[in-house]
Amino acid sequence: MPTMPESRPVSSAVQITGARRLRLRNVPVLEIYSGLALVFLFLPVLMLVVLSFNSSVTGIFPLRGFTLTWYERAFENRIIWPALQNSLVVAIATAVISALLGTPAAFALTRVSFRFKSLLRGLLVLPVSLPTLLIGISLLSFFALLSVTRSLLTVTIGHVVYCVPYMLLVVSARLAEFDVAVEDAARDLGATSFQAFRLVTFPLIRPTIIGGMLLIFAQSFDMFVITFFNIGAQSTLPMVIWSMVRLGINPSLNALGAMVLGFSILVLLVAHRLGGVKVAG
Amino acid sequence: MLGRLLARRRLSPLVRLGPLTLYMLIFFVIPVGTFLLYSFWTVREWDVVRVWNLGNYREVFTSPVYPRLIMRSLAVGAVTAILSVVVVYPLAYTLVFRLERYRDLILFLLTISLFSNYVVRIYAWRSILSANGLVNYLLMGLRLADGPRSYLIHTPWAVVVVLLNVYIPFATLPIFSALLNIERDVLDAASDLGANPVRTFWQVTLPLSMPGVMAAFSFIFLLSAGDFVTPELVGGINGMMIGNAVATQFGMVSNWPLGAAMVFSTILVIVLALAAWLVGQRGLRLLRV
Amino acid sequence: MSERAAVVRFQGITKTFGPVVALDAMTLEVRRGEFLSLLGPSGCGKTTLLRTCAGLESPTRGRVYLESQDVTDWPAHRRPVNMVFQRWALFPHKTVADNIAFGLMIRRVPRVEIAERVRRLLELVKMAGYEARYPKQLSGGQAQRIALARALVLEPKVLLLDEPLGSLDLKLRKEMQIELISIHRRLGTTFIYVTHDQDEALTMSDRVVVMNHGRVVQDGTPTEIYQRPNSVFAAQFIGEAVLFRGRIARVGSPRCTIEADGLLLYGQPRPGLQVGQEIVVCVRPERMRISTTPDPLLDNRLQGTVVNTIFKGAAVHYQVQVEGAGGPLVTVHQNLEQDLPLHVSGSAVHLGWSGDSSMLLPP
Numbered sequence: 001m002p003t004m005p006e007s008r009p010v011s012s013a014v015q016i017t018g019a020r021r022l023r024l025r026n027v028p029v030l031e032i033y034s035g036l037a038l039v040f041l042f043l044p045v046l047m048l049v050v051l052s053f054n055s056s057v058t059g060i061f062p063l064r065g066f067t068l069t070w071y072e073r074a075f076e077n078r079i080i081w082p083a084l085q086n087s088l089v090v091a092i093a094t095a096v097i098s099a100l101l102g103t104p105a106a107f108a109l110t111r112v113s114f115r116f117k118s119l120l121r122g123l124l125v126l127p128v129s130l131p132t133l134l135i136g137i138s139l140l141s142f143f144a145l146l147s148v149t150r151s152l153l154t155v156t157i158g159h160v161v162y163c164v165p166y167m168l169l170v171v172s173a174r175l176a177e178f179d180v181a182v183e184d185a186a187r188d189l190g191a192t193s194f195q196a197f198r199l200v201t202f203p204l205i206r207p208t209i210i211g212g213m214l215l216i217f218a219q220s221f222d223m224f225v226i227t228f229f230n231i232g233a234q235s236t237l238p239m240v241i242w243s244m245v246r247l248g249i250n251p252s253l254n255a256l257g258a259m260v261l262g263f264s265i266l267v268l269l270v271a272h273r274l275g276g277v278k279v280a281g
Numbered sequence: 282m283l284g285r286l287l288a289r290r291r292l293s294p295l296v297r298l299g300p301l302t303l304y305m306l307i308f309f310v311i312p313v314g315t316f317l318l319y320s321f322w323t324v325r326e327w328d329v330v331r332v333w334n335l336g337n338y339r340e341v342f343t344s345p346v347y348p349r350l351i352m353r354s355l356a357v358g359a360v361t362a363i364l365s366v367v368v369v370y371p372l373a374y375t376l377v378f379r380l381e382r383y384r385d386l387i388l389f390l391l392t393i394s395l396f397s398n399y400v401v402r403i404y405a406w407r408s409i410l411s412a413n414g415l416v417n418y419l420l421m422g423l424r425l426a427d428g429p430r431s432y433l434i435h436t437p438w439a440v441v442v443v444l445l446n447v448y449i450p451f452a453t454l455p456i457f458s459a460l461l462n463i464e465r466d467v468l469d470a471a472s473d474l475g476a477n478p479v480r481t482f483w484q485v486t487l488p489l490s491m492p493g494v495m496a497a498f499s500f501i502f503l504l505s506a507g508d509f510v511t512p513e514l515v516g517g518i519n520g521m522m523i524g525n526a527v528a529t530q531f532g533m534v535s536n537w538p539l540g541a542a543m544v545f546s547t548i549l550v551i552v553l554a555l556a557a558w559l560v561g562q563r564g565l566r567l568l569r570v
Numbered sequence: 571m572s573e574r575a576a577v578v579r580f581q582g583i584t585k586t587f588g589p590v591v592a593l594d595a596m597t598l599e600v601r602r603g604e605f606l607s608l609l610g611p612s613g614c615g616k617t618t619l620l621r622t623c624a625g626l627e628s629p630t631r632g633r634v635y636l637e638s639q640d641v642t643d644w645p646a647h648r649r650p651v652n653m654v655f656q657r658w659a660l661f662p663h664k665t666v667a668d669n670i671a672f673g674l675m676i677r678r679v680p681r682v683e684i685a686e687r688v689r690r691l692l693e694l695v696k697m698a699g700y701e702a703r704y705p706k707q708l709s710g711g712q713a714q715r716i717a718l719a720r721a722l723v724l725e726p727k728v729l730l731l732d733e734p735l736g737s738l739d740l741k742l743r744k745e746m747q748i749e750l751i752s753i754h755r756r757l758g759t760t761f762i763y764v765t766h767d768q769d770e771a772l773t774m775s776d777r778v779v780v781m782n783h784g785r786v787v788q789d790g791t792p793t794e795i796y797q798r799p800n801s802v803f804a805a806q807f808i809g810e811a812v813l814f815r816g817r818i819a820r821v822g823s824p825r826c827t828i829e830a831d832g833l834l835l836y837g838q839p840r841p842g843l844q845v846g847q848e849i850v851v852c853v854r855p856e857r858m859r860i861s862t863t864p865d866p867l868l869d870n871r872l873q874g875t876v877v878n879t880i881f882k883g884a885a886v887h888y889q890v891q892v893e894g895a896g897g898p899l900v901t902v903h904q905n906l907e908q909d910l911p912l913h914v915s916g917s918a919v920h921l922g923w924s925g926d927s928s929m930l931l932p933p
Contacts (some may be wrong), residue, residue, distance in 0.1 A: 034375040037368065038390065041449050044405035045397050047415060051408060062418060101301040108297035120298070124305055129500055131507025133524050134313070134544060137531055141319050141541065142312035161309050164301065218396045224510065229531065238400055245404045245514065254408075257401030264396040272389060466659035469626050472646040473653045474673035474724065480647075484672075488663050 045261060052254035070255035077252065079240055087221055087237040090152055094159040094220040095213040101160070102167030103209060109168070110175040128165040135161055136229035143230070150232040158226040163216040170215065174208040207274040214271035218264050320541035329537060337542030347526065351547050354522040355554070357437055358506030361444045362498045365452040368445065370494070373456040374486075388457075391450040399447070403514045406443045410434045410515065435517025443515055444505045451504070452497040459493025460486070506547070523547050576635075577602040577760050578623060578728055583632035585618055585784075592618040594784035595632070600728070605754050605761045607771040609807070610781035616764045619781075620730050623762065625649045636727060652721035653730040657737065658713040660705040666692075666716050667701035673724045691719040694753065711742045722753075728760045735770070747774055768808045772796070780804050796854075802931050805852045812858065812900045814851040815933060818843055825869060825925045832894045836869040837928030850931045855903045857927040860888060860919050861910075868922035874900075876913050888913060890921060 055067035074080065109121050127135055139158050143150060182204070186196040224238040231239065237260065244250050320337055323330050341347045376384055409415040412429035421427070433439040463486065471481040509524025516522065523543055530540030578600035585593040593615045600606050608616035621627040622634060625646030633642045641649055652673070660669050667688050674684045692698045695715035705713060714734055721729055731750075735743045751774055754761050765771055771778050772792040780787040780795060780803070788795055788804040799805035802813065816830025826839040828851055835851050843849075853870075864871045877899065878889035888902045902921060904910065913919055 028379075030371060030375040030379055034372050034380065034387075037372045037449070038387070041391070041394050041446065043409065043415075044402045044446065045394065047405045047408050048397075048401065062413075101304055104297035105301040120302065123310075124301060127305075127309060129503060131504055131524070133507050133509055133527065134316075135309070137527065137540065137544070138312040138316035139308065140531065141316045141537060142308075144537075145315055157308055161305065164305075168301075222396055222398050224400050238398065241398065241400050241404075245400060253401070253404060257398055257405065260401065261397040264398070265393050268389075268393055268396060272392075464657070464659060466655045466657060467661060469646070470653070470655055470659040470720075471661075471672070472626065473624055473651075474720065475647050475676045476672075477645070477647045480676060485661060 048254050048257045048261065051251070052258045054251070054254075056251075070252045071259070073252040074255040074259065077256075079235070080237070080256070083235040083237045083240040086152055086234050090156050090159060090227075090236060091217045091220040093156045094163055095217045097156070097160050098164045098167045098216050099209055099213050102164045102212075103171055103205075106168050106171035106175060110172050111180075124168060125165040127162050132162060132223070132225040136226040139226070140229040150230055152231070152234055154230040154232070155227050155236070158230045159220045159223055162223070162226060163219055166216055166219065167209075167212045170212040171205065171208055174205055178204065211271040211274045214267050214274075218267045218271075221264065221267075222260075316541050317545060319538050320545050322538045324536050324538055337539050338546060340539060341542050341546045347523070347543060347546075350521060350523045350526055351543075351550055353437060354506045354524065354547065355550065357440055357444070357522060358502045361441050361448065361505040362502040364441065364445050365448050365501045366456070366494055366498050369449055369452040369497070370456055372449075373453050373460055376453075376457055377460040391453055395450050400510060400514075402447065403443055403511055406439075406446070406515055407434070410439060410442075434515055435519055437516065437520045437522075439515040439517075440508075440512050440520045440522070443511050444501075444508060447511075448501045448504065452501055455493040455496040455500070456490060457493070459490040459496075463489050503551075506551070575602050576600065577637055578762070579635040579638075580619065580622070581633045581635065583619065583622060583629045583634065585615070585622065585627060586630045592784055593622070593629070596784065596786060598779060598786060598789070600760060600762060601777075603758050603760055604776040605751070605763065605774060607763045607765060607775040607778045608781055609765055609768060609771040609778050610787075611766060611807070614781040615784040616766075616781050617732055618784075620653070620732055620762060620764050623728065624651055624653045624730055626653075650726055651728040651730060652724050652726040653732065654714075654717050654721050654734045656732045656734065658705075658717040660708075660713055660716060660720070662705050664704075665701065666697070666703045666705070666708075669705070669716060670720045670723050672720065677724075687723050688719075691723045694722070694756075695719045696749075710738055711746065714738065714746065718750075718753075722757070722759070726759065728762060731761065731763045733764055733766070736765075743770075750774060772808065778808075780807060782807075799852070799929060799931065802850055802852065802933070805929065805931060810855050810901065812853045812855055812902075814853075816849060816851065818845050818847045818849055821845060826930075828928075828930070833872060833892070835928060836925040837930050838925055840930070843930070848933045850933050852929040852931050853923055853927055855887075855901055856905075858900075858902045858921050858923045860890070860902045860904055860913065860921055862913075862917075862919060864920040865922045869925035870921075870923050870928065872921045874919060874921060876915050876917050876919055879913070879915055886912060888919075890919060892921070 050063075052070055053066050053068070054063050055065040055069065056062065105124065109117065109124075136158060139154070139161070140150075143154055148154065178201075182200055183196050186200045187193065191199060222238060224242060227236050227239060228242070241253065241256065241260075244253050244256075319329070321333050321335065323332060323334060323336055341351075376387060380387065407414070410433050411417075411431045414431070416432050417430055433442060467489075468481055468485060471485045472478075476484060506522075507524055509522065509528050512520050512522045512525050513528075516525075527540045527543050530536045530543065576599040580596050580598045583593050583596045584591070596615070596619060598619075608619060610616050618627055622629055625641070625644055625648070629642065633640055635641065636649065636651065661672065664672070667685075670688045670691055671684045674687065679687075688701065689698070692700060695718055697712060697715050697719070700708075700712070700716070705716070708716065717734070735746050738746060747770060750761075763771075763774065775792060777790065778792055778795055779789045782803055787807075788800045790798075792808075795804060795808050799808065799811075802811075805811040805813075814828070814830040814833065814835060816828045816833075816835070818826060819829040819834070820827040821839055821843050823839060825836040826843060828835045828837060828849055830851060837851060859865060859868065864873075872892050872894075874890040874892040876888050877891050880887040880889070885906055886904045888904065890900050890902055892900060900921070904912070
């Protein structure tokens with residue numbers, strides 16, 4: 001015999017307001033937890049920024065006073081500028097190459113079906129889920145075997161291996177939402193396939209491609225491990241930072257880190273504004 | 282010109298996929314393959330001798346140090362992955378079912394955190410955990426500590442905490458996606474049929490989000506187990522992981538074959554553990570019937 | 571006062587979503603055992619009202635009563651009502667049997683009994699043997715039956731159905747309508763059915779509540795609403811209507827006169843009508859006769875020209891341009907079974923209908 005669920009309203013500790021809101025005595029538990037999680041996430045970043053203005057020589061607590069010395073020192077550091085330049089060059093090259101390789105591939109993967117497509121797709125996206133250590137040293141051994149000298153070129157090659165999946169994923173996602181009927185309409189109205197692509201398809205996916213390139217730029221700019229194993233005599237910014245960290249506590253590192261962070265955020269803001277890039281879902 | 286290539290529908294996918302596939306083949310698949318080959322060679326006086334042998338593997342498995350490093354790496358990987366999933370799940374849940382308005386903002390914040398320089402972030406953790414760091418400072422302020430002291434630094438737990446911090450965004454996104462894809466009506470149906478919010482979560486929401494949870498877990502497990510920057514900077518001797526040992530082989534020591542053998546030994550252990558896990562699951566299922 | 575007791579009562583239900591008013595002080599009673607349809611266009615609030623009954627929405631103002639008990643603050647999982655969702659909302663990770671058993675498991679019904687009840691329900695919805703299938707293996711119609719079984723197995727006081735047949739093709743929809751009626755009769759459970767399809771509402775319901783903009787427009791049996799709509803909206807939403815807008819010219823017995831666009835029309839008087847009052851004369855197309863000669867037995871006689879002939883299978887629809895200043899275009903039906911001669915486009919015809927068939931509605 002089915003019994004009706006207890007016929008009394010719910011206890012006052014758990015109030016039901018609206019469809020599914022759950023509050024323990026009016027305290028939004030989940031929201032507070034999320035706030036705390038985000039604070040934890042940004043803790044190192046906040047530390048960086050706060051300490052970069054700290055006038056204490058040790059670079060950590062206690063907080064002594066406000067100063068911009070560390071920023072000055074960071075700017076004066078001679079090693080940084082060529083390294084920065086190299087980082088930029090590599091990042092731009094990586095972004096461009098990734099776009100050229102990844103975009104056509106994304107088209108093929110989303111529009112054409114053929115045997116082993118899922119397998120191929122899995123393979124092409126695989127580098128992102130592997131430790132960069134593996135990619136870095138396997139490339140190193142490969143180049144050594146072929147007696148190829150390590151240089152910024154080898155670094156770029158390594159970065160592209162890791163970054164192309166980003167482009168693939170981002171453009172594929174955009175194409176999945178893309179209404180192919182628009183291209184058909186263009187061809188119906190007299191455009192050739194190429195014109196349809198140039199006048200209709202490309203403008204529509206361009207923001208996504210640019211967004212993806214910016215994302216890859218930021219990623220490559222930050223990459224350390226693959227660079228570490230494949231670089232020649234030159235240096236990139238992460239490498240410089242690494243050596244500074246190894247040498248010991250260096251307060252200007254905080255300032256440098258804060259600046260790098262600021263730069264990356266800028267790049268990401270631009271990528272986000274273009275609206276074509278969805279990192280989630 | 283590239284446009285013309287892309288536009289031709291009848292052009293076989295080979296042309297579009299060709300360049301990328303070729304690239305990946307040359308610079309990803311083959312290097313990993315040659316790396317595997319390296320593990321079977323040896324070194325004599327700074328030169329790699331291409332003589333096929335299993336000496337390196339023997340050395341890895343019989344050494345007093347390396348097996349421990351491998352197990353520690355897997356442990357750190359597993360603990361970090363489990364913690365990440367547990368810590369991140371409520372965040373992802375809140376993003377999907379509560380803070381709809383702030384969702385884009387928070388996702389953007391998560392993305393930003395991904396791109397603040399990796400090395401610098403770990404260095405910042407030193408400022409938090411070391412003597413005179415944030416934790417020390419706060420505890421001294423609360424009179425719970427009487428002097429400069431470091432916490433967790435030079436232990437595997439420092440590695441876990443730092444990796445957890447770094448991988449929060451990586452863990453959030455797959456779980457967020459999985460939760461987002463659950464049809465709302467299905468949750469309403471559970472309520473309608475008599476499931477209170479807790480029941481609905483256990484019986485419907487959680488099972489349906491499992492694919493995302495598993496994806497996040499395996500992703501973070503692999504990345505954590507293979508990390509070497511974090512243990513290098515905050516792990517100390519007790520926190521050393523297999524990644525450090527491998528990196529050393531490629532640094533001063535210059536014994537690449539041994540390093541390669543370490544890498545593939547670790548992969549072997551992971552594969553065996555996974556196989557054991559799957560067999561165990563199958564066995565449990567048979568027992569239940 | 572109704573003979574049957576009210577099993578659901580909505581008292582002054584208002585629901586707002588920000589600036590949007592979905593329900594506006596709705597008061598409605600649902601009687602035990604009846605098949606009630608909430609009918610209206612998209613956005614009229616019918617689904618919101620249904621969900622308020624289920625507990626999936628909380629009213630901004632007003633109370634909900636189930637069998638005289640105020641359940642407004644009760645969450646959905648405590649209410650003895652169950653819902654069949656538009657897109658079925660089956661649990662994808664559970665088998666058909668587990669889907670149906672879900673509510674029973676929560677109530678800790680013993681396993682043996684669960685199995686028996688699941689089997690019986692599957693038979694009721696003609697899906698015996700599908701216990702081990704998964705939702706993704708089912709077609710739309712099959713999934714709908716399972717959703718129905720899942721809700722009915724809990725023997726709810728009221729079954730709520732949210733446009734359950736909307737995603738099925740026409741033939742399947744007709745079949746399911748008949749099955750739903752049959753199940754309703756067998757079980758005697760009160761059904762509240764939401765639809766925007768007036769055919770469905772007319773076919774299946776004991777009672778229809780026509781809604782618009784969150785309010786009740788008309789509440790009655792299908793026949794009542796069809797024959798005596800209380801507004802132009804109701805007249806046009808249920809069935810087709812020919813409309814003439816005009817003013818009352820004379821109130822008298824047995825007919826009152828309406829002047830519309832230069833035409834003189836006649837309808838039945840009723841108390842409260844005043845000369846000069848704006849009024850709409852509404853006629854159902856099947857009540858209008860179309861012929862080559864005027865019929866002196868009919869009060870309303872108009873002349874016009876056939877503009878369009880539309881073949882509808884069992885009938886022919888004519889679009890006739892009525893003569894007279896600003897004569898409207900009206901649609902008239904002719905049943906083909908009567909074997910009367912067909913009228914061609916361009917021919918002059920006479921339209922006529924009895925004054926009894928004129929419905930006088932507020933503008």
